[in-house]
Amino acid sequence: MSVNKKHPVFATELKADGSFEPQANLFTVPFGYSPGEHRPQPGRYRLLWMKACPYAHRAVIVRRLLGLEEAISLGTASHFRTAYGWEFSLDAGGVDPVLGIRYIKEIYDAEDPGYKGRPTVPIIVDVQTGRGVNSDYFRLTNYLETVWAPFHKEGAPDLYPQRLRSEIDTLNDIIFRDINSGVYKAGFAHSQAAYEQAFDALFDRLDELEQRLERSRYLFGDFITDSDVRLYTTLVRFDAAYYTVFNTNRSRLTDFPNLWGYARDLYQLPGFGDTTGLAAIRSSYHASPHLRGFARNPYGIYPLGPDERDWAAPHRRSHLKGGYSR
Structure with a gap:
C-alpha cells in the first residue's frame, strides 16, 4: 500500500524524497492599519480552532493571556476530523452559532472552490462577511501581540517585547x-x-x-x-x-x-x-x-x-x- 493511500489527507504535503513539508496557508493578508490590511476591530472577527491542534491552541492561549476574549470571539470545531474536515458537531444543530456553517471547509470553498489543500485551523473569519481573513498560524500570534495591542486587557503581558x-x-x-x-x-x-x-x-x-x-x-x-x-x-x-x-x-x-x-x-x-x-x-x-x-x-x-x-x-x-x- 502506498503512503499516499495511507495518508490521503496529507498527500499534497509528501515530497518525492519521503519527507513531509507543511502546506502553504490560503489566507495570508496581515492584520494592521496600512492599506490592504485587515484592520483590528473588536467584535468583527471570530477565531476558529479545534482543541487537538497545537497551532490553533497557541492562538487561543495568546488570546486568553492578552485579554482579547471579548474582542475576538471563539468557535470550536470537533477534534474528530470528518471526510469534509473539521465539523462543528459540538454546537447545537451541528453548526457554528455565529457563522452558521457546518464545516470549516465552507470558508475555504467560498474563497477558492478549486482549493486542493487541507482546510486548517486556526483561521480568523470576518463575522460580517463570513469570509476567511487569516490562517497564517506562524504569524497569527504576533499580530495579536502587536497590532491588536490597543485592545489588550490592562496589565497584559508583553509576549513579544x-x-x-x-x-x-x-x-x-x-x-x-x-x-x-x-x-x-x-x-x-x-x-x-x-x-x-x-x-x-x-x-x-x-x-x-x-x-x-x-x-x-x-x-x-x-x-x-x-x-x-x-x-x-x-x-x-x-x-x-x-x-x-x-x-x-x-x-x-x-x-x-x-x-x-x-x-x-x-x-x-x-x-x-x-x-x-x-x-x-x-x-x-x-x-x-x-x-x-x-x-x-x-x-x-x-x-x-x-x-x-x-x-x-x-x-x-x-x-x-x-x-x-x-
Whole structure:
C-alpha cells in the first residue's frame, strides 16, 4: 500500500524524497492599519480552532493571556476530523452559532472552490462577511501581540517585547522547523532517511532546550514570551500523542527534568492549562478516522494516559529568575 493511500489527507504535503513539508496557508493578508490590511476591530472577527491542534491552541492561549476574549470571539470545531474536515458537531444543530456553517471547509470553498489543500485551523473569519481573513498560524500570534495591542486587557503581558524580537524570531524559527513541525516530519515521513533526519533534529533541539532551561525559568528569563507559547503546545501533546503515534520515542517529555518541570509550570498558569484539552488530544491523535490506520488503531481505541493529575504536580521552578543560556 502506498503512503499516499495511507495518508490521503496529507498527500499534497509528501515530497518525492519521503519527507513531509507543511502546506502553504490560503489566507495570508496581515492584520494592521496600512492599506490592504485587515484592520483590528473588536467584535468583527471570530477565531476558529479545534482543541487537538497545537497551532490553533497557541492562538487561543495568546488570546486568553492578552485579554482579547471579548474582542475576538471563539468557535470550536470537533477534534474528530470528518471526510469534509473539521465539523462543528459540538454546537447545537451541528453548526457554528455565529457563522452558521457546518464545516470549516465552507470558508475555504467560498474563497477558492478549486482549493486542493487541507482546510486548517486556526483561521480568523470576518463575522460580517463570513469570509476567511487569516490562517497564517506562524504569524497569527504576533499580530495579536502587536497590532491588536490597543485592545489588550490592562496589565497584559508583553509576549513579544521590542528589544527581544530578533532573538524571539530566531528561536521561533528553530522551534517551528525542528520541534513544532519536527514531530509531523517524523510522523508523516515515508522514507527511513526522512524519518531519521526529522527524529534526530527534534531530539537535538529538545536536548539543547533542556540545557537552556536548567538556569532559566522560561526561554528568555523569568517572563513568558511568544516562544514559550509555541514550545508549550508541542510539549503538552508529546507523551499523549507524538511519542507513540508519530514514533518520536527516544525519550518522553517526562524524561527531561527541566522541560517537564517547565511544561508543568506553564500548564499551571491561567491561559495554558485551562485551554488544554488532554482528553481531546489523546482521542484525536489516536482515534480520529483519518489517523487510525496510521496509528495502527483500526478500532478507534484511545489511551487514557498520561494522567492529567501529573500536570498539577509541583514544578519547583519558581527559584529560577532569569539568565538564559545562549
